[in-house]
């Protein structure tokens with residue numbers, strides 16, 4: 001049945017629909033539609049449609065929560081006769097289900113929910129290397145523009161807020177006003193240096209010394225990785241102690257282009273990280289993550305998280321009596337080595353010298369941080385912030401074309 005509708009251009013128009021069979025004769029609806037003159041079709045299982053019914057019986061609009069618990073979806077998702085499906089003037093599809101319930105689906109709403117937007121994620125992030133990020137984006141705390149802050153963090157994975165009171169209290173206040181803290185055993189808010197005191201407690205980690213530390217993400221040994229890393233250098237070192245940043249998504253994309261098999265290996269091999277404190281190791285703090293991939297991707301292939309910390313890797317207990325496991329270990333090391341080289345390449349690094357008054361926010365799922373060795377006393381403060389809560393708060397601020405993809 002062909003339906004002609006006159007609509008203003010730019011709107012979606014349903015051209016045709018029919019029953020379609022996937023597993024049984026009539027378990028899906030094939031919808032042919034047109035957007036700006038471009039024809040497409042989509043086969044929508046009836047069970048999907050029933051699951052997305054937004055009638056007040058199935059959906060609680062004030063909370064945007066479904067009412068159904070999915071225990072009887074299939075028995076309710078039956079449509080046997082063609083006259084149980086109707087198309088309205090305004091491109092809504094009505095379905096009268098076997099149990100007498102009626103659902104309405106407007107085509108734009110249906111397509112908006114059915115088709116993944118993940119293909120567009122890449123256009124929102126601006127991946128960078130040394131040449132492409134001339135300067136870490138900065139904004140002032142004096143007229144703190146949350147939209148600008150959020151957009152920079154989403155785009156570049158890093159942003160600096162200037163004109164902050166150069167105290168731990170001032171920093172903590174600023175952070176907590178932006179996003180809820182992501183607490184860990186290091187505490188909600190930390191003050192640390194290379195010379196431990198009661199106010200600047202040290203943990204058994206290189207961060208509390210003055211050696212250089214290579215690029216890494218923090219908290220790889222947690223299943224809930226800290227989302228946003230915040231640093232404020234309250235007292236810079238006499239020399240050294242610079243921060244070096246690397247966009248690991250850029251490195252991962254480069255790996256994917258140049259060595260696709262190695263990229264796949266890092267996506268498909270799961271490894272574990274640990275943080276062990278005490279004597280014997282792990283007797284006072286024993287944080288061990290489940291096995292997770294170094295590069296995590298979504299169902300469209302977009303990179304969603306990099307967990308990279310060569311230092312904090314747990315024993316790689318991947319071997320067995322089966323030789324193919326040993327071969328897989330070699331493949332992993334080859335891939336990890338290539339990725340690590342990219343993460344350590346000067347071509348991909350951006351150096352910044354943190355100063356009192358400037359607080360840096362780093363997306364710990366994406367941007368690696370490292371520190372050069374230093375001489376003299378150096379005092380830092382900071383915290384982890386919840387990335388989920390950042391996005392929950394930021395999406396309404398972000399321009400629509402960014403918000404729907406992150």
Ligand SMILES: C[N+](C)(C)CCCC[C@H](N)C(=O)O
Pocket residue numbers: 186190192205206207216217218219220309312
């Ligand atoms: C940030 N803070 C100073 C509290 C802890 C630093 C921990 C660094 C650690 N190797 C890791 O990767 O997590």
Ligand SMILES: O=C(O)CCC(=O)C(=O)O
Pocket residue numbers: 207213218231243369370371380
């Ligand atoms: O001291 C620094 O600048 C950063 C140390 C570090 O890498 C960390 O805390 O994760």
